[in-house]
Amino acid sequence: MELGIFLFFATVTIIAALMVVIARNPVHSALALMVCLVQVAALFVLLGSPFLAALQIFVYVGAVMVLVLFVIMMLDVREAARVRFLQGALIPGLVTLALLGAQMLLLLISSDRLSFVSTNQAPILKGGGLEQLSKTMFTDYLLPFEVISVILLVALVGAIVLTRSEVK
Amino acid sequence: MMVPLYMYLAVGAALFIIGAAGVLLRRNLLIVLMSLELMLNSVSINLVAFSSFQGEFRGQIVAIFVIAITASEVAIALGILVALLRNKPTLEVDEITIMKG
Numbered sequence: 001m002e003l004g005i006f007l008f009f010a011t012v013t014i015i016a017a018l019m020v021v022i023a024r025n026p027v028h029s030a031l032a033l034m035v036c037l038v039q040v041a042a043l044f045v046l047l048g049s050p051f052l053a054a055l056q057i058f059v060y061v062g063a064v065m066v067l068v069l070f071v072i073m074m075l076d077v078r079e080a081a082r083v084r085f086l087q088g089a090l091i092p093g094l095v096t097l098a099l100l101g102a103q104m105l106l107l108l109i110s111s112d113r114l115s116f117v118s119t120n121q122a123p124i125l126k127g128g129g130l131e132q133l134s135k136t137m138f139t140d141y142l143l144p145f146e147v148i149s150v151i152l153l154v155a156l157v158g159a160i161v162l163t164r165s166e167v168k
Numbered sequence: 169m170m171v172p173l174y175m176y177l178a179v180g181a182a183l184f185i186i187g188a189a190g191v192l193l194r195r196n197l198l199i200v201l202m203s204l205e206l207m208l209n210s211v212s213i214n215l216v217a218f219s220s221f222q223g224e225f226r227g228q229i230v231a232i233f234v235i236a237i238t239a240s241e242v243a244i245a246l247g248i249l250v251a252l253l254r255n256k257p258t259l260e261v262d263e264i265t266i267m268k269g
Contacts, residue, residue, distance in 0.1 A: 006171045010179045021190040026198045047220040093192035104181040133225045155240030162247035
């Protein structure tokens with residue numbers, strides 16, 4: 001049962017990701033990316049971390065993708081490019097991707113550390129362990145958390161400065 | 169029936185390769201940015217899968233940080249995009265050669 005649900009989510013994820021890369025219109029691409037991100041959130045739920053799934057939907061689908069769609073519609077660049085793919089880079093790019101895929105596949109098949117982890121049969125975290133997670137986040141990871149907030153503030157100010165038109 | 173770990177890792181690897189294909193092959197700058205999101209998401213899948221299968225939750229914390237960093241990255245990237253389009257109205261990556269790259 002769980003395997004069937006997982007296979008369904010994984011298939012939709014990969015098809016949506018292919019749509020992102022193949023689609024001619026950037027708006028279609030953005031919508032396919034939204035579908036893909038929601039499916040990834042579903043995978044997070046299957047992995048026993050519902051908090052992260054909610055965060056994924058709030059931040060990615062709710063904020064980031066809406067921002068991207070706003071920019072696409074504001075810039076009025078909807079006319080589809082006649083040439084979707086880079087001309088000179090097609091063959092080297094495909095060779096690089098094939099090499100990358102082969103390496104990843106080889107690592108997945110033959111890594112002995114990976115088989116150690118997967119045969120370890122540790123119980124999957126149920127219920128997310130949200131209390132433990134927040135305790136660890138605000139004790140052990142307090143400094144990275146603060147740094148992240150400063151980075152978000154810098155990004156906010158930077159985006160405003162970059163997009164402001166010159167008024168003098 | 170439990171889903172084995174390598175299936176999650178395979179989904180992550182497939183998403184990463186598709187995202188890399190978008191970054192390397194597409195001409196539209198917006199789609200290159202969206203493919204970057206795909207690659208970051210595949211990394212989060214791997215982190216959460218390992219943390220869940222080891223009964224640990226530190227991977228989830230790193231995934232939260234990845235999401236926060238991605239939000240700021242998108243804000244900055246779209247800001248640069250808008251500022252670039254004000255000077256040169258094109259979105260094709262091979263026509264943006266202001267810095268002679």
